[in-house]
Amino acid sequence: MLPSLKNLEYLVTLSKYLNFSKAAKACFVSQSTLSAGITKLEQDLDACLVERSNKSVKFTKIGLSVVNQANIVIHSTKDLIDVTKVDFFHSHITIGIIPTISAYLLPNFINNLKVAYPKLKLTFIEDKSEVLLKKIQTMEIDFAIFAFPYDIPNNIETYTIFKDPLLFIHHKGRKQSNVKQQELLLLEQGNCLRDQIISSCKIKKNQISDCSCSSLATLIAMVNMNSGVSLLPKMAIQQNILTPYPDIQINKNTLAQASRDIGIIYRKKNSQAKNILKTAKLIQCPF
Amino acid sequence: MLPSLKNLEYLVTLSKYLNFSKAAKACFVSQSTLSAGITKLEQDLDACLVERSNKSVKFTKIGLSVVNQANIVIHSTKDLIDVTKVDFFHSHITIGIIPTISAYLLPNFINNLKVAYPKLKLTFIEDKSEVLLKKIQTMEIDFAIFAFPYDIPNNIETYTIFKDPLLFIHHKGRKQSNVKQQELLLLEQGNCLRDQIISSCKIKKNQISDCSCSSLATLIAMVNMNSGVSLLPKMAIQQNILTPYPDIQINKNTLAQASRDIGIIYRKKNSQAKNILKTAKLIQCPF
DNA sequence: GATTAACTATCGTAAAATACGATTATTATA
DNA sequence: TATAATAATCGTATTTTACGATAGTTAATC
Known part of the structure; x- marks a missing residue:
């Protein structure tokens, strides 16, 4: 059976303190909880990891290997949390734009973006409204610069910038x-x-x-x-x-x-809607 | 909060099927369980990972990154299980031996080991009984070839091979x-x-x-x-x-x-006791 | 415009896992 | 023999997880 992350953390902490009570304190749990956790882990892995006596806690060879590997697991789990913390303005976004706007708006817009969000990486996709709309739906592009009126499905949000x-x-x-x-x-x-x-x-x-x-x-x-x-x-x-x-x-x-009307469209459910709007506000009317 | 491994597996499976019901079946859980698991994961990570509708399941950018990282976590957890499955006879063991035995027993013993367990890696440590006994206690050596009588602590097991x-x-x-x-x-x-x-x-x-x-x-x-x-x-x-x-x-x-008497000593609690005895049986009386 | 089909979310309940505090058990040491 | 240090165990409470049933949503169909 797969071991629980928590028990792996207990084991790693125990390997540092070599004392159940102290390790438990460091994990903010009771000694009995940590003891049960280690026992559970040994059952899950079907291996003897630690030899306990009232005088010492000794890790077996396998126990030490498990500690090493557990560190990898725990760190890669924490990396996973980091992955979710990527800031929109430090990421790579893809913007759609229709050809009858592109040349007249992009140079200035790109410039503004570079100044405001220098870490933001951009890709522009120039195509017909219909194609861009599909790519919005499939999330291939984050938002698109559009001209209205246009028949917009109601899972798509619009935001008009200028006439x-x-x-x-x-x-x-x-x-x-x-x-x-x-x-x-x-x-x-x-x-x-x-x-x-x-x-x-x-x-x-x-x-x-x-x-x-x-x-x-x-x-x-x-x-x-x-x-x-x-x-x-x-x-x-x-x-x-x-x-x-x-x-x-x-x-x-x-x-x-x-x-x-010139504006943008984006998926209503896009969790980055706020940041998309922030970005769109850098689109300037060229006259 | 740290995500649970199970929910990460749910997410990875969902990313393959892009359908909650099918992914749930593949995970051998109910659709509601998988749904709740994904929701819990999003709460744990405080991020929107998947956009669901009745018609499609779409992973956000962050969701896709999390799937990638989750694969790493899951695989390294499975590696952890592999680590515990290392066979004694494919590992590296350290054997203590006292000098008044060493030269007369080792050549033959090593030969027997090579034939019986060709993958077993060996290190021999030659020292006085007293020193070896300590190294047994600290688990620096797996077992020691000893001469008896000798005053053996009762957490140590002895096994006599010949007179x-x-x-x-x-x-x-x-x-x-x-x-x-x-x-x-x-x-x-x-x-x-x-x-x-x-x-x-x-x-x-x-x-x-x-x-x-x-x-x-x-x-x-x-x-x-x-x-x-x-x-x-x-x-x-x-x-x-x-x-x-x-x-x-x-x-x-x-x-x-x-x-x-010639024999071996090892820690009573050593979980590899059986394999140690198997190994010791390859020690031959040289006459 | 009602119906159906294909979905996911939610609710209430049951089961399982986890945590805690108190107690017990073990053993080295004074 | 008593003490101190320490891990295991027990009973109980809490939390988590899982399930089945149901509700809610939406696109397609009649």
């Missing part, structure tokens, strides 16, 4: 102010920004162009060619994403008040 | 048959053979020579010079110890029936 306006962009040669049929360029299906633009601006289906882009860069290039109009997150524009395209104009009034 | 006759030796030029005053050469005080000769032969004090020897070799040399007479263990003579001394004669009749 990111979506600004109307078009070629400077374009004169009309309303969006024509098939004119609105959007990212591909499955990209949350696409859906957010549609819901935020009450877009009609027939206004959306047949052609869709897999990245903002492509989309901007197409607007620059006057293949259509679109909306861009303010944080992207702020990052001078339009500098190479002097022919694109930003119209702050058309489709006004369109916006998405 | 070793003590033979009268004298210079061949010597004519008389009784032992004169100051004629009997003996080993120094403290050597058990001295006392055994005195008690076995009812020697009178005035028969003992003033001169005493510290080894049998010296004693024989003195007999060879006709400085006195003495008694020699038969096992020594058998070993051709007298071959270099053709002037010494052995008188088998004088002081006849003088003898010592």
Whole structure:
């Protein structure tokens, strides 16, 4: 039978004092308890560990080996407690982030993290909202930087940090102010920004162009060619994403008040929720 | 608080099955017991280890670390059980032996041991009976090869193997048959053979020579010079110890029936007593 | 939207382990 | 022979552990 840790501790203490009463005192138990513990241990291990007389306590060879091994067991158990005391800010965390945010937020965020929590090790995973959501569920990532609105399951918590306006962009040669049929360029299906633009601006289906882009860069290039109009997150524009395209104009009034929310998601049951929020507070609005 | 080994095993099993009911079955306990065990473990460690839902069991990072460390603890506990299962005949034992026996008995004994128990490692300690007795008490040696009679404390067990006759030796030029005053050469005080000769032969004090020897070799040399007479263990003579001394004669009749007993001593409480006796049975009478 | 199936948590009770204090037993020493 | 030191044992109280039954939760199905 497996020995109990407590009895192993009794044995180790006894090996130091070689006296049941003194060892018992050191273990904060009665002499009879320690005596019974040692006896129990010998039964569990089916071995004679200690030879007692009223004048001396002698450990057998096996007893001494058991003391050595017991020390290993006790120390590795204490290590086990240490393992649980790892501080979040001294550990390694994995953060998900969607591509339409990543480039505009991360540089500053990483910087802030390095300053605030220099021991925190980071891994970023950039993927679509849907994929990140799954990885949150499977605990592959600790939290994800998301854009809302997004349909969030109710075991996931959200925390919004700031509002990111979506600004109307078009070629400077374009004169009309309303969006024509098939004119609105959007990212591909499955990209949350696409859906957010549609819901935020009450877009009609027939206004959306047949052609869709897999990245903002492509989309901007197409607007620059006057293949259509679109909306861009303010944080992207702020990052001078339009500098190479002097022919694109930003119209702050058309489709006004369109916006998405930037924030994080994490599992409601995550025991590190507080620390995750502390971490998320270092995400800065770039404008 | 220190976690219990059992609960650690529950956790490790749970990490394999990721299902409380199945893990419980594998541990041969009820689902409620395993559930309570995991909860208790989390309390003991003051950490969230597992996130349960009706649909899945997920280990937290800390939970996974604890599983790893728990494996170490459990395995080192099982090693501890192995430690107690060390077979006497695969271990290292230390045997005491007195000098007046050593040379005549050991070569054969060691040979027998090597054949019977090839894995048994041996250390021999050669010293006076008194010293060996102390080392038996302190468990420095497992048993000792002794010559009797000897005053043995009653926590020590004796086991006699054979009788070793003590033979009268004298210079061949010597004519008389009784032992004169100051004629009997003996080993120094403290050597058990001295006392055994005195008690076995009812020697009178005035028969003992003033001169005493510290080894049998010296004693024989003195007999060879006709400085006195003495008694020699038969096992020594058998070993051709007298071959270099053709002037010494052995008188088998004088002081006849003088003898010592050869055997072993060991602590009564020694849990390996049976194996010690098995070992001792390989000590052979050399004649 | 009710039902089912697959889960884990919880509750009450029974059994087992553990602890304690007092006592007994042993033995070396004064 | 008495004393002092020490470990074992005994009876009782407490704590822990285990179990079965039940409740509670949630995703999937009808």
